[in-house]
Amino acid sequence: MTEAIEDTVREFIAENFLFRADAEVSDEQSLLDTGVMDSTGVLELIAFLEQTYGITVADEEIVPENLDSISNMTSYLSTKLAAA
């Protein structure tokens, strides 16, 4: 399941944000620091995750540890979906 999540997230990032970046970003790189995602991007990302996975991202979950890189997102979603 983790791999499928990673692919979905990476595709969304590539499709929607990656054209902002000068170069490829790795799974571990901060999307904010590399300029891939900005504050409106975070909101778009949350909307996408909520729609795609039928989850609600709680206020306290909107933190870089969960959403600021592809690998952070993958582990956050894996945990979240396993708990659901």
Added chain:
Amino acid sequence: MRIEARLRDSVKRFAAKTALVVGDHHLTYVELDAFSDRLAHSLISHGVQHGDRVLMLLENGTEAVVSFFGIWKAGAVACPLHPSTKADKLATIIDSTDARLLITQARHRKAASAAVEKAISKPLLVVAQGEDSGVQCFEDMIAGAPDAPLPLFPDCNDLALLIHTSGSTGLPKGVMLSHVNIDAACTAIARYLKNSADDVVPSVLPLSHGYGITQMVTMASVGGTLVLEKSFAFPRKAMERLAEVRATGFPLVPAMAAMINGMTDLPPGSFPHLRYVTSAAAAMPPAFIQRLQQRLPQTDLFIMYGQTECLRATYLPPDELERRPLSVGKAIPGTRAFVVDEDGLPVPPGVVGELVIEGPHVMRGYWGDGLATMRALQPTAQGQRLRTGDLFSMDEDGFLYFISRSDDIIKTRGEKVSPQEVERALYALPGIKEAAVGGIDDPIFGQTIRAYVVLCEGAMLSERDIIRHCAGVLEDFMVPKSVEFRDALPRTPTGKIRLSADETRSTEQGNVA
């Protein structure tokens, strides 16, 4: 007084006090003074002369603050640009300002190099945080320069800032502000906010924007502490930072207020040190005001209005907020703000007219654009009157109310966006036959940008293709969030494409969750 002289005064009074915090990095007043002196020495030895323009393509950080003061100490004009400015526009600005030097950081080096390559003027490129050789390194300019304080330039009427903003023609206008202009605005702001050396002010506002720059200058002038943050993308983190640094003041734009209001787990009393928050850069809906006051019951909320052309024009004293939640208040101390008719004569209360501003904070004009300057500034007996282009009315007690803009500039995320500038970017994409751009009301960002496009026959462009193209040439905040394909666009009798208000309103509401 010149701005760097304000800094010198604070250095004398508050030497070892913290002037600037960026992440874990603290800079004292003495250090900020010394670093900016060293940069000034280096700038001068690299040929920067009195009155030269130095471009800054920098994110919020130590380098940006040191650059401002270093540039001023060298007698030059700081020209801060939004860090997401792309190469083509950057090249245009390099040439229009005939810049001597461009300071950027590794992340934006590619755009900066491409712009220098393309431009006719050849400014020296200085890169901060860079690791490669073959380019002038910002850190070397500071490390290799003498420590001796520079004598300050005497003339307060020298240009200090050139800030580029969206003009209604679609071409960026360079707003010229002198040291007197900035000092007048910031002294007035510090007075009504009662700023002092006890203040700690975190700011996520870009230092390419007047609202961000006034935070830096007011704090340096009163001996306070500026805490620079790059963004408000993770509101919870930003609010934790507020508590951690014991913030006493926090400047907001309405989009940030909306995000704070959405935080359901913010217990009242979370910020015992927070004396005030300010809101500017776009109109704050009254519902936001009410919720923000519930979230921050011990904090004063200052609603303010301004534009780059005078930095700050009005503020509403917090004790008037309940009675006049829709007002942006009155003129800041030492200035005048009033509503006039088409002949420039003051109108009675309740009548809508154009807001005009008079005082020592009014800009010197637009860089290299005498016509636009003539339209915006009118000479009066006391000096210059600034026409804001904003429609206002005034109540019986003299409080001012924003009605609308008199042009079609879009306000999104607190930034002004000219539809024409976005449309020009759209027309540069082969396959687009007609294009128009409008603002869609959005609960968080005020407005978001939507492009309306008619494709050439046989063109196969998707919404994604068009957004991707725009992201390659426009600053991030100017990039359309959505594209609507049409068979035709409405035109005025003269043939101009014109979206009516209904046109943009009848489409679905902004889709940002």
